Amino acid sequence: EAGVVQSPRYKIIEKKQPVAFWCNPISGHNTLYWYRQNLGQGPELLIRYENEEAVDDSQLPKDRFSAERLKGVDSTLKIQPAELGDSAVYLCASSLESGQSYGYTFGSGTRLTVV
Amino acid sequence: AQSVTQLGSHVSVSEGALVLLRCNYSSSVPPYLFWYVQYPNQGLQLLLKYTSAATLVKGINGFEAEFKKSETSFHLTKPSAHMRDAAEYFCAVSVNNNDMRFGAGTRLTVKP
Numbered sequence: 634e635a636g637v638v639q640s641p642r643y644k645i646i647e648k649k650q651p652v653a654f655w656c657n658p659i660s661g662h663n664t665l666y667w668y669r670q671n672l673g674q675g676p677e678l679l680i681r682y683e684n685e686e687a688v689d690d691s692q693l694p695k696d697r698f699s700a701e702r703l704k705g706v707d708s709t710l711k712i713q714p715a716e717l718g719d720s721a722v723y724l725c726a727s728s729l730e731s732g733q734s735y736g737y738t739f740g741s742g743t744r745l746t747v748v
Numbered sequence: 749a750q751s752v753t754q755l756g757s758h759v760s761v762s763e764g765a766l767v768l769l770r771c772n773y774s775s776s777v778p779p780y781l782f783w784y785v786q787y788p789n790q791g792l793q794l795l796l797k798y799t800s801a802a803t804l805v806k807g808i809n810g811f812e813a814e815f816k817k818s819e820t821s822f823h824l825t826k827p828s829a830h831m832r833d834a835a836e837y838f839c840a841v842s843v844n845n846n847d848m849r850f851g852a853g854t855r856l857t858v859k860p
Contacts, residue, residue, distance in 0.1 A: 637791070673757075675838050675850030676792070689847065724791055736782055737848065739791035 635659070637740035639725050645746045651713035654743045658706070658727030665702060666737060667710050668724040676724055682708065715747045750775040750841045754851035762859045767811075767826040769854045771839030774820065781822040782840040782848070783813055792838060798822060809833070834858045 638657040646652050658665050663684050668676035679698065681689040684705035693700065697716070702708040712719055722744050726737040755770040773779055780799050784792040796807025803815040813824045822839060836855050842848040 639791075673852070675840075675852050677850070678847060681847075726792075736794045736797050737792075739784075739793070741789070741791045744789075 637725055637727055637738050639723075639740035639743055641743055642741065643744050643746075645748060646715055648717055648747050649714040651711065652715050652745060653712075654710045654723050654725075654745075656708045656710070656725030656740060658708075658725070659738055661729065662727035662738070663705070663730050664728045665708050666726040666728075667700060667708070668726065670722040670724055670742070672721070679710070712745075715745075717747050720745055720747045749847075749849070750779055750843050751849055752781075752839045752841045752851040754837075754839050754854050756854055757852065758855045758857065760857040760859060761829045763831055764828050767824070767829045767833065767856065769824040769837050769839075769856065771813075771822045771824065771851060772820050773822060773839075773841045775841060775843055777843050780842045781813075781815060782842070783807065783811070783822075783824050784838045784840060784850075785809075786836040786838065786853075788835075795824070795837075829856075829858045831858050831860065 640655050665682040667679040670676040680693045680700050682702045685702050700710045722742040724742045726739045728735045728737050751774045753772045782797045783795040785795050786792045795811050796805045798805050798815045806812045811826045815822050836853045838853050839851040840848050
């Protein structure tokens with residue numbers, strides 16, 4: 634089966650420009666996560682979806698970040714406007730359902746560079 | 749809130765030597781614990797997980813980890829390192845709220 638698919642793999646933009654990342658989770662996985670991984674650090678949760686509902690977005694910087702998962706399948710994460718400090722790898726993950734015993738399946742990530 | 753601490757940001761071993769990557773956790777309730785591996789320019793791949801069953805957990809690629817409640821540890825080991833094991837390894841903890849927290853990672857280098 635296909636894994637978690639993310640696009641694009643790499644993105645370079647100038648500061649103050651908008652950017653969007655796309656994620657298609659594993660088929661049948663109801664829970665979807667967006668993480669941000671800064672250089673030399675572990676991933677940090679930005680938002681968690683249960684189907685189309687954002688059930689945990691407490692770590693999402695809402696002034697410039699937004700996300701959607703309209704049909705409970707694929708998801709988009711947007712930054713507008715981007716800042717230099719947003720340079721990071723953005724990882725999408727999915728799990729069968731909300732349950733910490735399953736573990737997550739991660740995509741390959743989108744490496745964002747803001748210049 | 750739960751958290752993990754990975755001791756040693758870099759570990760270097762010779763090929764064929766024992767691999768030991770250290771992870772200590774903090775949690776007010778029984779945790780679920782995970783080890784993930786990340787190869788360059790790739791996402792994280794689950795190596796193994798502890799979910800309150802057997803305390804010694806075997807994972808993929810010959811890795812295993814032992815949950816020690818008295819030491820709040822979940823160290824990752826492999827008896828004999830291979831060149832292909834060179835990667836970044838992340839320990840993670842999760843409890844009831846489904847919020848998985850990752851450590852800062854340990855970069856494993858394997859010398860020929």
